[in-house]
Amino acid sequence: MLTKKAGEWLELSVPRDWEGLTIEDILKNAWSMPKQMIHQLRMEKGVRLNGESIYWNTPLAHNDKLRVHLFIEEDYGVQPEYIPELNILFEDDHLLIANKPPRMDTHPNEENQLGTLANAIAYHFQANGVFTKVRHIHRLDRDTTGAVIFAKHKLASAILDRRLEKREIKRTYLALVHGIIKQKKGTIDAAIGRDRHHPTRRRVSQRGQKAITTFKVVQTFVNKKMTLVELELLTGRTHQIRVHMSHLGYPLAGDTLYGGQPIVPRQALHAARISLEHPLTNEKINCEAPFLDHPPIFDNLLV
Structure with a gap:
């Protein structure tokens, strides 16, 4: 599925298998969007088809241009902090997968805590002009290393949370x-x-x-x-x-x-590998997380 970010809007070309479905079908069934998000989009006219606000029961046609108001500016939820060890394995407009080093919490466990992976992600977002809450989909223990998924907006978070619960993220x-x-x-x-x-x-x-x-x-x-x-x-x-x-x-x-x-x-x-379907495009994402210990602990023991 072809998607692109257009300011605060997600723009996508309606794929052939969505032809005949309605906006309501896509939001409720294809994406399983939370009711609160659906209500907000309806109230704010946050869905457009070919540039116009239309009734949500209008059937979609192949290659129609659907726009959804998705990239809403938010507070990071944690204090941005530059941490040079940040190792990003995958990133696009919807999610980010980072390789967490040892002796680092995934997210703050108390108010104003610094030095966590979430603080580093917030700084990375800030440096790249992204203003969204830092949402971890799962976490690792402080002394466990490897791949951690973060969602970059509410919809990606909702979809990934559901897929994790249904064991669809390996x-x-x-x-x-x-x-x-x-x-x-x-x-x-x-x-x-x-x-x-x-x-x-x-x-x-x-x-x-x-x-x-x-x-x-x-x-x-x-x-x-x-x-x-x-x-x-x-x-x-x-x-x-x-x-x-x-x-x-x-x-x-x-x-x-x-x-x-x-x-x-x-x-x-x-956490050496993570495999999942992209929450919006459904493309396959496979990430390998290299070891980050200095000196290495696995290599030293495997001699």
């Missing part, structure tokens, strides 16, 4: 764990809840939230008694991979909260 992680895993691949289906004996720790609990992780062994290191594992999240619980691998008896290297040994300065967990 997130692939690499972890280095203690022990030799003999099972080549498997699925961990174990609910996760809070540990009432510790303020931040989670644990496998029948009363917890459903949590599913798949894994496969990439490489074993017999002399080091360690295994490199590739994992995919089918749910997004706090500390999910760390809790699940510890529960199996294979805690992550460096993850002292869940039984790992401090042989590296952080838990050896990296």
Whole structure:
């Protein structure tokens, strides 16, 4: 689908498979736009067809020019801060995927906090004349590195949130764990809840939230008694991979909260790849996130 940003408007050519549908069909069904957004667009005459405001039940024709008032100026929601480590993997008018370094929060956890990935994204937006709220679609633990998705407007955020919930965004992680895993691949289906004996720790609990992780062994290191594992999240619980691998008896290297040994300065967990369909154009996006540790922790251990 051909789209372009025209000031505060998204302009697109109606594709053949939308022919005969109405504006209401597109907003409600094709995009599943939140009701509040639909109401606002209706009140503000924020949809135009071939340059005119029309009734929303008008059938669309192939190659009609549809405009939607989408790029509304907003406060960033966090304080912009220049952080030279910002590593952008993908960006267009609708979303941004960044590679989060270690020892950095995804977003502020308290008022006026600086030094987070969200602060760096806000500065990047500001420097490029983009005035929109910084919206993370998911997050990574402070000491987990790798790919994080940010939406650049409300519609992209709503679509990506829904796709994440429906498991349509594929997130692939690499972890280095203690022990030799003999099972080549498997699925961990174990609910996760809070540990009432510790303020931040989670644990496998029948009363917890459903949590599913798949894994496969990439490489074993017999002399080091360690295994490199590739994992995919089918749910997004706090500390999910760390809790699940510890529960199996294979805690992550460096993850002292869940039984790992401090042989590296952080838990050896990296969000290595992310795959999704673009929220507006439906093109396939595949991002590989390179390791960012200096000195490298995976490379040092894999010698």
